[in-house]
Amino acid sequence: MLSIKNLQARIGEKEILKGINLEVNAGEVHAIMGPNGSGKSTLASVLAGREDYEVTGGEVEFNGKNILELEPSDRAAEGIFLAFQYPVEIPGVSTINFMKTAVNKIRQYRGQSPLDAVAFLQLMKEKMKLVEIDQSLLSRSLNEGFSGGEKKRNEIFQMAMLEPKLSILDETDSGLDIDALKIVANGVNSLRSKNNATIVVTHYQRLLDYIVPDFVHVLYKGKIVKSGTKELAKELEAKGYDWIKNEVALA
Amino acid sequence: MTTATESILKQILESSTPAYFEAGNEGRKKALAQLSEIGLPTSKSEEYRFTPITKALEKKFTWTSSTPALSTISIDSFLPAIGDTHRIVFLNGRFSKNLSQLEGLEPNVVVSTFDAADSKTKSVIQSLLGTISKTGDAFAAMNSAFYLEGIFIHVPANTQVSKPILVLHLNDAQEKQVIAHTRLLVSIEKGSSLSIIEKSDSLGTEPCFHTFMEEMMVAENATLDYCKIQNDAGAVHQVSNTFIAQADSSRVNTFTLTLNGQIIRNNLNIQINGEQCESHFNGLYLVNGNTLVDNHTVVDHQKPNSFSNEMYKGIMDDQSKGVFNGKIYVRPHAQKTNAFQSNRNILMSENATINTKPQLEIWADDVKCSHGCTTGQLDEEALFYLQARGIPHASAKAMLLYAFALDVLSVVKNENLKAYLDQLISERLHKNF
Numbered sequence: 269m270l271s272i273k274n275l276q277a278r279i280g281e282k283e284i285l286k287g288i289n290l291e292v293n294a295g296e297v298h299a300i301m302g303p304n305g306s307g308k309s310t311l312a313s314v315l316a317g318r319e320d321y322e323v324t325g326g327e328v329e330f331n332g333k334n335i336l337e338l339e340p341s342d343r344a345a346e347g348i349f350l351a352f353q354y355p356v357e358i359p360g361v362s363t364i365n366f367m368k369t370a371v372n373k374i375r376q377y378r379g380q381s382p383l384d385a386v387a388f389l390q391l392m393k394e395k396m397k398l399v400e401i402d403q404s405l406l407s408r409s410l411n412e413g414f415s416g417g418e419k420k421r422n423e424i425f426q427m428a429m430l431e432p433k434l435s436i437l438d439e440t441d442s443g444l445d446i447d448a449l450k451i452v453a454n455g456v457n458s459l460r461s462k463n464n465a466t467i468v469v470t471h472y473q474r475l476l477d478y479i480v481p482d483f484v485h486v487l488y489k490g491k492i493v494k495s496g497t498k499e500l501a502k503e504l505e506a507k508g509y510d511w512i513k514n515e516v517a518l519a
Numbered sequence: 520m521t522t523a524t525e526s527i528l529k530q531i532l533e534s535s536t537p538a539y540f541e542a543g544n545e546g547r548k549k550a551l552a553q554l555s556e557i558g559l560p561t562s563k564s565e566e567y568r569f570t571p572i573t574k575a576l577e578k579k580f581t582w583t584s585s586t587p588a589l590s591t592i593s594i595d596s597f598l599p600a601i602g603d604t605h606r607i608v609f610l611n612g613r614f615s616k617n618l619s620q621l622e623g624l625e626p627n628v629v630v631s632t633f634d635a636a637d638s639k640t641k642s643v644i645q646s647l648l649g650t651i652s653k654t655g656d657a658f659a660a661m662n663s664a665f666y667l668e669g670i671f672i673h674v675p676a677n678t679q680v681s682k683p684i685l686v687l688h689l690n691d692a693q694e695k696q697v698i699a700h701t702r703l704l705v706s707i708e709k710g711s712s713l714s715i716i717e718k719s720d721s722l723g724t725e726p727c728f729h730t731f732m733e734e735m736m737v738a739e740n741a742t743l744d745y746c747k748i749q750n751d752a753g754a755v756h757q758v759s760n761t762f763i764a765q766a767d768s769s770r771v772n773t774f775t776l777t778l779n780g781q782i783i784r785n786n787l788n789i790q791i792n793g794e795q796c797e798s799h800f801n802g803l804y805l806v807n808g809n810t811l812v813d814n815h816t817v818v819d820h821q822k823p824n825s826f827s828n829e830m831y832k833g834i835m836d837d838q839s840k841g842v843f844n845g846k847i848y849v850r851p852h853a854q855k856t857n858a859f860q861s862n863r864n865i866l867m868s869e870n871a872t873i874n875t876k877p878q879l880e881i882w883a884d885d886v887k888c889s890h891g892c893t894t895g896q897l898d899e900e901a902l903f904y905l906q907a908r909g910i911p912h913a914s915a916k917a918m919l920l921y922a923f924a925l926d927v928l929s930v931v932k933n934e935n936l937k938a939y940l941d942q943l944i945s946e947r948l949h950k951n952f
Binding site for chain 1: 898899900901903904905906907908909910911912914915918919921922923925926
């Protein structure tokens with residue numbers, strides 16, 4: 269589904285990704301871990317198409333398409349979803365209106381007719397249950413005055429609405445208490461299927477107790493330096509990142 | 520005054536119809552003298568520093584030729600879709616009886632040109648005209664000296680005018696320039712209410728220069744809703760001088776929407792002469808190209824215990840220019856005044872500019888006043904967020920701008936009008952920004 273080959277990117281003069289290789293197949297969950305500043309969020313942002321980053325080399329194919337050429341909105345319409353680490357507050361735009369526009373723009377991109385108000389409302393009600401989010405929250409301005417947990421639940425609600433093929437969760441666990449974390453993880457898990465894939469970007473192992481990965485990769489200094497199974501995440505939790513840093517230094 | 524300014528003023532003064540200034544027209548004579556004394560504003564005039572209207576008048580207009588009267592024209596495409604209204608139509612600055620629709624007004628409501636009024640009404644007009652419009656503005660003096668036609672609207676006590684009155688100004692600049700000066704005198708008596716929507720449009724691309732003067736008196740416990748729509752893509756140069764005087768417990772809501780034009784200058788002057796008054800005055804300017812829009816507002820709290828709230832927002836693209844100057848006066852007796860002001864702007868291009876200046880002068884000591892102005896760019900992070908959800912760049916941008924602009928409409932109570940303005944704003948942002 270997703271094939272990243274030797275991806276390099278920088279922000280300003282600073283090289284951040286220095287040759288990432290990663291293959292993600294449908295049905296898989298990949299965790300990307302690593303110490304602060306290793307390039308985890310950059311990778312998530314580059315995949316979603318954030319303009320601040322300049323891709324200086326490598327390829328990213330998504331279902332056979334070179335997505336590096338695509339606008340962020342087209343990537344979303346192709347089925348890539350980024351759950352933001354810091355969801356943006358947008359006064360004056362309600363989540364409902366925003367989602368209605370997003371759903372219908374994506375449908376338009378795919379050559380489908382727009383959902384009418386009734387069908388949209390039905391879809392929304394169904395997805396709201398999944399992340400236990402209240403309609404009154406969705407009628408308010410997008411994320412404005414939301415608690416950290418509400419913002420993250422709103423991200424997962426949006427993910428449920430858009431039914432992406434590839435979801436990238438960028439530090440979704442940051443700022444969540446354990447109850448909110450469980451709700452968010454449940455939402456993500458119930459959206460998993462053999463047709464879609466998930467990349468979980470996280471600093472801590474905690475989230476991976478709830479969203480269990482098939483593969484774990486360690487990103488350090490802009491490269492994936494180690495890959496393994498969920499056991500690797502546990503090892504990192506127990507031993508910290510220093511042993512990885514040492515390994516890299518020795519190699 | 521520069522020589523050029525002097526010469527154009529001389530031309531303007533000489534272009535006057537002599538009949539205006541014969542005996543009985545003392546008001547016009549006085550205004551003419553005032554205009555010649557004040558002179559036209561130059562780049563050195565504090566109130567017109569950023570608004571080179573005199574230069575435009577010099578360059579683009581000839582003062583020797585008069586603007587022809589226009590017998591009729593199709594106005595349908597200029598009527599706003601706001602449901603049923605009464606209608607006053609001005610063509611090239613002259614009242615058109617044929618195109619106006621004033622049947623079915625509530626009993627004893629008077630809508631009449633100054634000239635056609637009966638003698639009793641004429642004396643009322645005489646007693647009101649110019650009483651609340653003392654100003655040093657050259658274009659107010661010019662209007663007072665040269666207005667072609669004035670309309671008097673009188674709402675007697677305890678009368679709610681159910682349908683809004685639409686005042687439509689249409690100028691035909693297809694073949695030659697138009698110079699027009701029009702005037703509106705409104706008196707709303709105790710416990711009454713009135714809604715006025717003023718819209719100006721032109722045909723063709725020859726230059727138009729139009730001065731407006733509105734004097735509106737809102738008596739005790741009366742309500743005025745006033746909306747001004749400036750969406751004329753012609754070569755339009757406008758100066759409006761709007762004066763509103765409020766008596767005890769009156770309510771005033773004004774909304775000024777500017778979408779188009781060459782140079783648009785709005786002087787809005789609100790005198791709070793009563794206690795327990797409430798005034799909301801909002802404005803929105805969404806401009807691009809070379810449009811210059813300049814809003815100068817004054818709210819003058821002369822009595823205690825009143826509330827005023829002003830919110831102007833602007834989005835400027837291309838080389839457009841915005842000017843905002845908001846004065847709040849709180850006089851020594853006006854204790855317990857609440858006066859708030861905000862002006863927020865988004866610049867969409869490196870060549871767009873905004874000059875914004877709040878001016879608060881407060882002599883009373885027990886008041887709540889605040890002001891704030893911000894100028895920024897579109898929030899890139901928000902833009903990316905919307906795009907990351909599948910909303911293409913142009914739509915995402917329009918969505919954010921619309922969200923930024925929208926709350927100024929809160930002051931518009933008429934649902935039909937609100938829907939029309941909403942549509943106008945949304946279309947504008949989706950098409951042109």
